[in-house]
Amino acid sequence: MNNSINHKGLAVSVILPVIDETASLQQTVQVLFAENRESIAEILLIVCGKTTPEAMQVCHELTQAHPQIIRLYSQRRPYLGGAMQDAFDWANGTHVLMMASDLETDPGTVKDLISKAAEGYDIVTATRWAGEGGFQGYETTKYVLNWVFQQSFRCLYRTSLSDLTYGFRIFKTEWVKTIAWEESRHAFLLETMLKPLRLGAQAVEVPTVWRSRMEGASHNTFWQNFVYFRIAVKTRFKSRHALLLRTQA
Numbered sequence: 611m612n613n614s615i616n617h618k619g620l621a622v623s624v625i626l627p628v629i630d631e632t633a634s635l636q637q638t639v640q641v642l643f644a645e646n647r648e649s650i651a652e653i654l655l656i657v658c659g660k661t662t663p664e665a666m667q668v669c670h671e672l673t674q675a676h677p678q679i680i681r682l683y684s685q686r687r688p689y690l691g692g693a694m695q696d697a698f699d700w701a702n703g704t705h706v707l708m709m710a711s712d713l714e715t716d717p718g719t720v721k722d723l724i725s726k727a728a729e730g731y732d733i734v735t736a737t738r739w740a741g742e743g744g745f746q747g748y749e750t751t752k753y754v755l756n757w758v759f760q761q762s763f764r765c766l767y768r769t770s771l772s773d774l775t776y777g778f779r780i781f782k783t784e785w786v787k788t789i790a791w792e793e794s795r796h797a798f799l800l801e802t803m804l805k806p807l808r809l810g811a812q813a814v815e816v817p818t819v820w821r822s823r824m825e826g827a828s829h830n831t832f833w834q835n836f837v838y839f840r841i842a843v844k845t846r847f848k849s850r851h852a853l854l855l856r857t858q859a
Contacts, residue, residue: 619704620705621702621704621705622707623697625697626710627693628711638709638717639672653676654701656684658693683696683700689794689795690798692794695791698787706783707780710777713824716818719736723735723816730812733806734815735776735779735803735816737816739760740773742819743817743819762839766843771803772815776799788854796837797837808846
């Protein structure tokens with residue numbers, strides 16, 4: 611049964627980077643179609659040289675089953691941040707949705723993100739730290755460090771947002787296409803929140819539960835998390851004009 615709600619005026623480009631996800635990718639797409647089909651303009655599957663043959667096969671099956679909606683792209687820039695930046699260039703919708711294909715970003719939360727975006731916010735981001743949000747299967751050390759990161763960045767940016775590092779959010783497309791992005795690795799996920807905030811974006815959160823992936827392996831090393839502080843400080847003290855693409859400055 612299709613429970614999708616039609617949010618007039620929204621045409622969402624969903625970005626799904628793929629490395630070694632198969633069943634979780636299929637489940638993610640299934641939920642997206644079941645709950646949000648009327649609002650989705652396209653689903654961009656982003657693959658790279660490290661994408662496994664099994665995952666690539668699933669990508670081909672999905673594009674063949676839904677050729678008008680699902681498109682397959684090979685990223686040109688390196689790493690996760692590069693994949694997302696490439697996808698920003700390729701996106702054609704009114705809004706762009708960043709998420710994962712491994713179920714660590716709950717596809718059931720997408721309907722809430724889209725519904726809130728329909729109210730006119732520039733960014734709607736998922737939070738694990740407020741309301742009914744939470745963690746399942748998160749390592750204790752990472753949990754404590756994540757809390758420290760969030761509190762540090764909230765103070766530095768004087769924001770009430772509770773989860774700035776989680777790359778599960780929807781933007782009005784003009785925001786992702788006019789900002790000069792710099793980070794190529796996972797710190798890009800934080801950059802996509804901090805630069806719009808510095809530029810005055812109106813943002814709001816919806817709660818979600820993070821669950822540990824059931825297949826594949828994490829591609830974010832523990833020490834990469836500390837790069838977040840560099841991009842946070844760097845972005846906080848840059849001029850607003852320096853955050854924009856030169857054609858927009």
